[in-house]
Amino acid sequence: MxxxxxxxxxxxxxxxxRVSYEELLPYLENPWKRYITDCHWIQEKRMPYTQPxxxxxxxxDARVPDGRPAGSDLGFMQKQLLDDVGHEFGIxxxxxxxxxSSMHGWYxxxxxxxxxxNNWQIxxxxxxxxxxxxxxxxxxxxxxxxxxxxxxVGPHPKMVQxxxxxxxxxxxxxxxxxxxxxxxxxxxxIGMHHNEPPLYYGKWPRYFIEWHTLLPTSHMMQVTNMVxxxxxxxxxxxxxxxxxxxFTHMPHLMxxxxxxxxxxxxxxxxxxxxxxxxxxxxxxxxTQPLEEMSKREFMQLIEQxxxxxxxxxxxxxxxxxxxxxxxxxPPNLDEGLRRKIFSENARALYPKxxxxxxxx
Numbered sequence: 001m002x003x004x005x006x007x008x009x010x011x012x013x014x015x016x017x018r019v020s021y022e023e024l025l026p027y028l029e030n031p032w033k034r035y036i037t038d039c040h041w042i043q044e045k046r047m048p049y050t051q052p053x054x055x056x057x058x059x060x061d062a063r064v065p066d067g068r069p070a071g072s073d074l075g076f077m078q079k080q081l082l083d084d085v086g087h088e089f090g091i092x093x094x095x096x097x098x099x100x101s102s103m104h105g106w107y108x109x110x111x112x113x114x115x116x117x118n119n120w121q122i123x124x125x126x127x128x129x130x131x132x133x134x135x136x137x138x139x140x141x142x143x144x145x146x147x148x149x150x151x152x153v154g155p156h157p158k159m160v161q162x163x164x165x166x167x168x169x170x171x172x173x174x175x176x177x178x179x180x181x182x183x184x185x186x187x188x189x190i191g192m193h194h195n196e197p198p199l200y201y202g203k204w205p206r207y208f209i210e211w212h213t214l215l216p217t218s219h220m221m222q223v224t225n226m227v228x229x230x231x232x233x234x235x236x237x238x239x240x241x242x243x244x245x246x247f248t249h250m251p252h253l254m255x256x257x258x259x260x261x262x263x264x265x266x267x268x269x270x271x272x273x274x275x276x277x278x279x280x281x282x283x284x285x286x287t288q289p290l291e292e293m294s295k296r297e298f299m300q301l302i303e304q305x306x307x308x309x310x311x312x313x314x315x316x317x318x319x320x321x322x323x324x325x326x327x328x329x330p331p332n333l334d335e336g337l338r339r340k341i342f343s344e345n346a347r348a349l350y351p352k353x354x355x356x357x358x359x360x
Contacts (some may be wrong), residue, residue: 006146008053008086010325011346011353014193014243014314015081015132017125018071018095019117027116032109043096043103052360062318070318071095074128081317082131085325089353091160092125092134093193093243099165101140102195110139111149118153126158133353135191139324140179147182154186160350161241162188165195166218172229180231184238187351192222193243216291220253223283227257230270232282239349246283247311251304254279265299279305284349286314287341288323295330308337312346314323 021036028036035041062070062080071077082090086234100110126134136159138146151157162183164171171192183190194215205211219242232238250255257275265271271278302308315323325342333341347353 009088011343011345012090012315014093015090016071016117017092017093022140024116027119032112038339058318067130096225102165103166106143107139107142111145114138133158133160135161143178150182156203160190160352163191166192167195172225172231180235184235186264189239191241216249227278228268232278242285252264260324284310284312288316289321292327298330302329311341313342
């Protein structure tokens with residue numbers, strides 16, 4: 001182990017554990033179980049993955065040696081990721097695709113899958129490794145059931161956020177506000193992770209490369225929507241983590257929102273602060289997927305965002321575009337900033353994480 005690895009003490013904000021429907025069956029009741037066992041029901045994907053990875057969406061070397069999919073075995077993940085990299089903590093964001101919140105119609109089945117997933121996650125992951133913390137999965141389109149699920153598992157000491165997919169919903173809509181009220185009550189962050197291509201102002205892209213290039217646009221839409229719909233004015237303790245969209249788009253968006261607020265603040269009279277100030281107080285962003293850049297370019301972005309506290313490291317394990325903490329950041333970053341990105345910004349974000357035992 002190198003000296004660099006000895007110093008690393010990582011809080012990884014995006015790790016995908018994977019579950020099969022067969023593994024969820026013990027946590028499902030009928031008729032939901034019967035739809036899978038007898039009717040062979042599966043969730044439909046709406047766009048194929050076409051990236052040139054031999055294991056589909058995953059790293060080829062992350063496939064479990066016995067042939068099971070990447071991310072499906074805790075022991076192998078511990079060996080390949082948690083122990084090898086030197087994780088202090090990891091936040092599980094799941095891999096039930098599409099998310100229950102992305103199911104159109106049949107919200108009863110979606111809510112049942114979310115409950116089953118949460119129970120499976122707690123029993124098979126959170127209770128078996130002290131380093132792992134989890135995300136509450138919900139069917140957000142049935143707000144009543146979503147709030148019930150947050151109330152049920154949100155108090156669990158190792159559940160740290162409510163996970164929402166970035167799909168064709170705009171999450172600032174007041175319809176979803178009871179979810180944020182419940183999350184705030186239980187000290188849960190809202191984690192938003194992309195799911196399907198951004199469709200809000202156009203059609204689906206024709207190719208995966210288009211989607212993957214434009215991922216930040218869907219994140220920009222959600223941040224803008226959350227800010228201008230007054231979510232953080234209404235829920236002043238609520239925090240949001242934008243997952244797997246990077247952060248390099250944010251200097252532009254923060255400046256653009258501020259300018260639009262100066263011109264059009266009459267349209268959103270409930271907003272009492274500059275949008276960039278709202279972002280700096282309430283929202284953080286994961287590093288992955290991080291573009292290659294020099295230290296100078298990286299520091300310019302941090303300076304333009306006006307804070308060193310907005311960026312949290314994520315590996316996106318076990319996906320094909322995994323970012324290694326030993327290679328993703330520019331070399332020779334200031335040690336204080338490096339420590340913030342690798343751990344302290346995430347620790348400040350998640351109230352349920354234990355306090356630091358020491359530096360990175």
